[in-house]
Amino acid sequence: MQISAIPENSPPGAGTPRRPNFLRSITLELLALIIFVVVFNLLAGVGAALGDAALILLGLAMAVTPALLWLVIFYRLDRAEPEPRRLVAGVYLTGLLLAAALHLPIFTVIFATDAWMGVYWWSQLLGNILVVGMVSAAIVYGAVRVVVFDNPEFDERLDGIIYAVAAGLGVATISNFVYVLQHGGVDLGIGSIRMVVDTLRYASAASVLGYFMGQARFEKTPLLYLPGGVLLSATLTGLYFFLIERSGANSFTGDVWRDLLVGIFLTLVIMGAVAWLVRRANEETARVAQLSASGDSWEARPAASTAPLVAAPLVTAPLATVPPLTTPTEGDAL
Amino acid sequence: MTIWMDRLIKPSPTNEPPAPDAQFRNDLAVAVTVLFALFLALGIRSQVYSASKFAALNQDALRIAYPERWVQRSASETGPDDAGFRVVNLGSPSTYDSRIEVTSRPLSPDETLELARFERGLKLSGEVSGYRELEAAEMQVLNGLPAIVAVYGFVADPTRDAGATGLPVVVEGQDILFVQDGMLYMVSLRADAAEWEANARDFAIVTDSLRLQAPRTGTTAVSTSSGFTGDAQPEGGN
Numbered sequence: 370m371q372i373s374a375i376p377e378n379s380p381p382g383a384g385t386p387r388r389p390n391f392l393r394s395i396t397l398e399l400l401a402l403i404i405f406v407v408v409f410n411l412l413a414g415v416g417a418a419l420g421d422a423a424l425i426l427l428g429l430a431m432a433v434t435p436a437l438l439w440l441v442i443f444y445r446l447d448r449a450e451p452e453p454r455r456l457v458a459g460v461y462l463t464g465l466l467l468a469a470a471l472h473l474p475i476f477t478v479i480f481a482t483d484a485w486m487g488v489y490w491w492s493q494l495l496g497n498i499l500v501v502g503m504v505s506a507a508i509v510y511g512a513v514r515v516v517v518f519d520n521p522e523f524d525e526r527l528d529g530i531i532y533a534v535a536a537g538l539g540v541a542t543i544s545n546f547v548y549v550l551q552h553g554g555v556d557l558g559i560g561s562i563r564m565v566v567d568t569l570r571y572a573s574a575a576s577v578l579g580y581f582m583g584q585a586r587f588e589k590t591p592l593l594y595l596p597g598g599v600l601l602s603a604t605l606t607g608l609y610f611f612l613i614e615r616s617g618a619n620s621f622t623g624d625v626w627r628d629l630l631v632g633i634f635l636t637l638v639i640m641g642a643v644a645w646l647v648r649r650a651n652e653e654t655a656r657v658a659q660l661s662a663s664g665d666s667w668e669a670r671p672a673a674s675t676a677p678l679v680a681a682p683l684v685t686a687p688l689a690t691v692p693p694l695t696t697p698t699e700g701d702a703l
Numbered sequence: 704m705t706i707w708m709d710r711l712i713k714p715s716p717t718n719e720p721p722a723p724d725a726q727f728r729n730d731l732a733v734a735v736t737v738l739f740a741l742f743l744a745l746g747i748r749s750q751v752y753s754a755s756k757f758a759a760l761n762q763d764a765l766r767i768a769y770p771e772r773w774v775q776r777s778a779s780e781t782g783p784d785d786a787g788f789r790v791v792n793l794g795s796p797s798t799y800d801s802r803i804e805v806t807s808r809p810l811s812p813d814e815t816l817e818l819a820r821f822e823r824g825l826k827l828s829g830e831v832s833g834y835r836e837l838e839a840a841e842m843q844v845l846n847g848l849p850a851i852v853a854v855y856g857f858v859a860d861p862t863r864d865a866g867a868t869g870l871p872v873v874v875e876g877q878d879i880l881f882v883q884d885g886m887l888y889m890v891s892l893r894a895d896a897a898e899w900e901a902n903a904r905d906f907a908i909v910t911d912s913l914r915l916q917a918p919r920t921g922t923t924a925v926s927t928s929s930g931f932t933g934d935a936q937p938e939g940g941n
Contacts, residue, residue, distance in 0.1 A: 480744065484794060484901070485751040488772040492751045499744035507737045514730065585729055588715040589722075595729045596736035603740065646712060653713040661718070 409561035432545030435568035436538035463512040464539025498607030512536035529583025537575025570609040578602035768912035797895035833858040850881035
């Protein structure tokens, strides 16, 4: 379905180029991941015939596949104004390398998370948020900030999400690598589900941070805005891990299909919320530009006036072309 | 709520891009947030490590603390000779679960602490494989009661019972023997020798509750060479 709904108050140039629907792309991605899971579950019997080395190699290949699927579909999302492949790959690899470098020293040496996080429900929740979530959010932030944040190719809010998800996929890839290596290979059926669930949670949490980074790239933000984004992303990652681990299904004996369903549901909710936020932010930018041109002052539009979430189009707002409002009014600080 | 949502969507009243120093300020704020969170996590980890429960033995004659996250095993699992209890760390990375065992029995007439330690070593050398006493020292527990701490090692085969073919494990043990109100108490701390350091914090909960310390006159080595060796069948684990 081609998107044609462009808000009438968009800034000049906001109508072109047009994008495929955000949620439709996510749905495509989820379908691709489900196909990935189904294929490997059909091949589960083959795994028994493979040796340890072959299972490890196959597991490592499986660890990369969900991330690559994500990257391809997110790249497709941005095909109207595609980001340079080298930048997307660069952010992905930076996220991957940072995660590889930090995983052992942070999770094993400094925090020894295996020894204490699962003891109580509160230590599991807080540990997942403060260690797992914060470290992955910091890696995503660092990768995007260092590789692409100041690059002219980062020219719209959606790019923040695309690059942050790429970095998050780098973290997910290492998480999957560690899983394969720790288990001396991987069960094709359960392993494929586990990898997809991990990929979903890292990618969706990274998309939230990407939204905040997209905002901070183009607008003055209050001091606590980006830290709030990091905290929110870490909290989502931690809650994601907590829910799945506490559901008792995060093991070889549990119902991993339930993990997959929970993962898909949470991803749709988070990605849907991010899509809505990006669209609203672009609308607000366009409105401020119009007000600026007419000499009026900015005022927040009531949330109730927003359009429905589902199937809402993303609007490209080339922010660099938007003239600044010269007289800031109320609410300059958070 | 609405104002928070508005700020989330449109953090600035203008479309003005941020200045370079604002980006630096943002980086700094993010770094501080992450470091603070990690610092907080260290505190939570410490809280979990130090969380403990108390077990009472012989009608409250002895109260001993053990890590709260360790799991208590029933009396039947601790063997017919044991009058105390056993807790194990099911989260041990080794196939041999780290454990704390406390046993007690009345002290025999004319039996001294040193004799009890000798008997204990003799018994272990017949029960476990490759038993070797490494060191023993006089200490004090419970604010002044004399105690003997014996450090030993042996080989266990925890996977054997499960029918698996895993490697045997070298176990390091530390027995704390002392007499209180005519009862001989033996507090035994055991772990895979490779994991001993990782368990040190948990074992410290026990030794701290016993107030284990060197005697004021200084630690006296009771024996520093191997006291006993044994070649019995390996002790089962898990």
